[in-house]
Amino acid sequence: xxxNRAAADIVxxxxxxxxxxxxxxxGLVQLTRKATKERIKADMNAPVPGTGGGVRPRIIWLAIGWxxxxxxxxxxxxxxxxxxxxxxxxxxxxxxxxxxxxxxxxDLFEKSPGKHKFTxxxxxxxxTVETGTAATSFAVPAIPGRTTLTLVNTSRGGGTVGMEYAQxxxxxxxxxxxxxxxxxxxxxxxRELFRTLxxx
Numbered sequence: 001x002x003x004n005r006a007a008a009d010i011v012x013x014x015x016x017x018x019x020x021x022x023x024x025x026x027g028l029v030q031l032t033r034k035a036t037k038e039r040i041k042a043d044m045n046a047p048v049p050g051t052g053g054g055v056r057p058r059i060i061w062l063a064i065g066w067x068x069x070x071x072x073x074x075x076x077x078x079x080x081x082x083x084x085x086x087x088x089x090x091x092x093x094x095x096x097x098x099x100x101x102x103x104x105x106x107d108l109f110e111k112s113p114g115k116h117k118f119t120x121x122x123x124x125x126x127x128t129v130e131t132g133t134a135a136t137s138f139a140v141p142a143i144p145g146r147t148t149l150t151l152v153n154t155s156r157g158g159g160t161v162g163m164e165y166a167q168x169x170x171x172x173x174x175x176x177x178x179x180x181x182x183x184x185x186x187x188x189x190x191r192e193l194f195r196t197l198x199x200x
Contacts, residue, residue: 008147010181013138015173016105017172017177018151018169019101022172029096029102031119032101043058043088046058048061060079093156096155099134100133101151101153103138104139104151104152108139108141108151113139134153134155138154
């Protein structure tokens with residue numbers, strides 16, 4: 001049971017690091033907030049292949065999908081107008097999406113069974129305004145016997161734009177957690193070594 005508890009605590013701690021970052025790396029809150037207009041534009045203009053073939057800027061595919069979803073006629077001017085609207089929404093949505101990740105962090109911190117000692121969610125970072133779609137963001141923490149953590153950002157754009165920096169945040173947290181695991185494994189090895197060591 002103790003090992004299961006420790007595993008769940010490590011997973012939940014990793015979740016908090018992914019969300020709010022830590023001393024050695026940024027989390028989703030910071031990465032989303034710091035996304036510059038230039039970075040967003042560059043990402044939106046990056047050429048990507050479409051499902052039906054052909055390569056176009058990502059924002060063009062998004063605009064076409066947006067028009068199709070509304071049953072609108074796809075013309076050059078309509079695509080151009082839709083792309084402009086989508087780009088403005090992406091740039092404007094950074095703060096809302098970051099708030100969604102912050103609410104998810106608050107929920108995870110409050111629900112975590114171990115109240116882990118590794119990552120602290122500072123009081124000044126805890127959202128106090130419980131309104132808007134971002135405020136319903138939540139977490140399903142890992143528990144002993146089920147070491148799966150779920151983080152949900154319900155802010156508008158949370159499931160699309162909000163996921164663009166997820167892998168970077170996961171990589172940052174993974175590297176930090178691995179250092180901890182390696183350090184603890186080293187301690188365990190040392191304990192076993194001294195337990196079996198005999199000096200004659």
